[in-house]
Amino acid sequence: ETGVTQTPRHLVMGMTNKKSLKCEQHLGHNAMYWYKQSAKKPLELMFVYSLEERVENNSVPSRFSPECPNSSHLFLHLHTLQPEDSALYLCASSPLAGVGTGELFFGEGSRLTVL
Amino acid sequence: SQQGEEDPQALSIQEGENATMNCSYKTSINNLQWYRQNSGRGLVHLILIRSNEREKHSGRLRVTLDTSKKSSSLLITASRAADTASYFCAPVRWSGNTPLVFGKGTRLSVIA
Numbered sequence A: 001e002t003g004v005t006q007t008p009r010h011l012v013m014g015m016t017n018k019k020s021l022k023c024e025q026h027l028g029h030n031a032m033y034w035y036k037q038s039a040k041k042p043l044e045l046m047f048v049y050s051l052e053e054r055v056e057n058n059s060v061p062s063r064f065s066p067e068c069p070n071s072s073h074l075f076l077h078l079h080t081l082q083p084e085d086s087a088l089y090l091c092a093s094s095p096l097a098g099v100g101t102g103e104l105f106f107g108e109g110s111r112l113t114v115l
Numbered sequence B: 001s002q003q004g005e006e007d008p009q010a011l012s013i014q015e016g017e018n019a020t021m022n023c024s025y026k027t028s029i030n031n032l033q034w035y036r037q038n039s040g041r042g043l044v045h046l047i048l049i050r051s052n053e054r055e056k057h058s059g060r061l062r063v064t065l066d067t068s069k070k071s072s073s074l075l076i077t078a079s080r081a082a083d084t085a086s087y088f089c090a091p092v093r094w095s096g097n098t099p100l101v102f103g104k105g106t107r108l109s110v111i112a
Helices: none
Strands: A004-007 A010-013 A018-025 A031-037 A044-050 A053-057 A064-070 A073-079 A087-094 A110-114 B005-007 B010-014 B019-024 B031-037 B043-050 B055-058 B061-066 B071-076 B085-092 B106-111
Touching: A004 A087, A010 A018, A018 A031, A018 A087, A031 A073, A044 A064, A044 A073, A053 A064, B005 B085, B010 B019, B019 B085, B019 B106, B031 B061, B031 B071, B043 B055, B043 B061, B043 B071, B071 B085
Parallel strands: A010 A110, B010 B106
Antiparallel strands: A004 A018, A018 A073, A031 A044, A031 A087, A044 A053, A064 A073, A087 A110, B005 B019, B019 B071, B031 B043, B031 B085, B055 B061, B061 B071, B085 B106
């Protein structure tokens, strides 16, 4: 138990579906992150939120839409995805982006399969 | 932050043997962290070594850092089947909002 909870753990969706991934942290952190891990590729940083403000967006397609309503919750809204978007999506949190040791606390991930 | 490069990409050993993984990076750092990932799960922080430290221990883990060579190594002693996982290094250099960037990792298999 890392204090970061991701739901659902597994998701199968069609290319025309709309779904959302949810991440919740109970660590009192102020920064949250989405990473994507595809087979045989390094983890890719997708989005960074610090104090509920998006501070980094690594050229992610608009079919991925993040939302951070408060410092404890982070969502990734999915719309019109492609089969190549199938991956493990990992949420992480840290006390504050760019401050302290930089240690990240990860959730268990959401395994997404796009048919 | 910058991305570290782990070497080897894959390592297979017998239970009880020691496992050594290496990490190289390109610019100066504030600290370097090692993470473990079991298959299909999230990453777990293992150990952090600061730029002014040369060696650090935590249980069966030993991390070394050579800032002159821009390299680090992670040694797992007396390995167990449960150590089977991928291991990632993350060099950290603060420059504004700089989240951790990860390489491809070292995939360790410990055979019972």
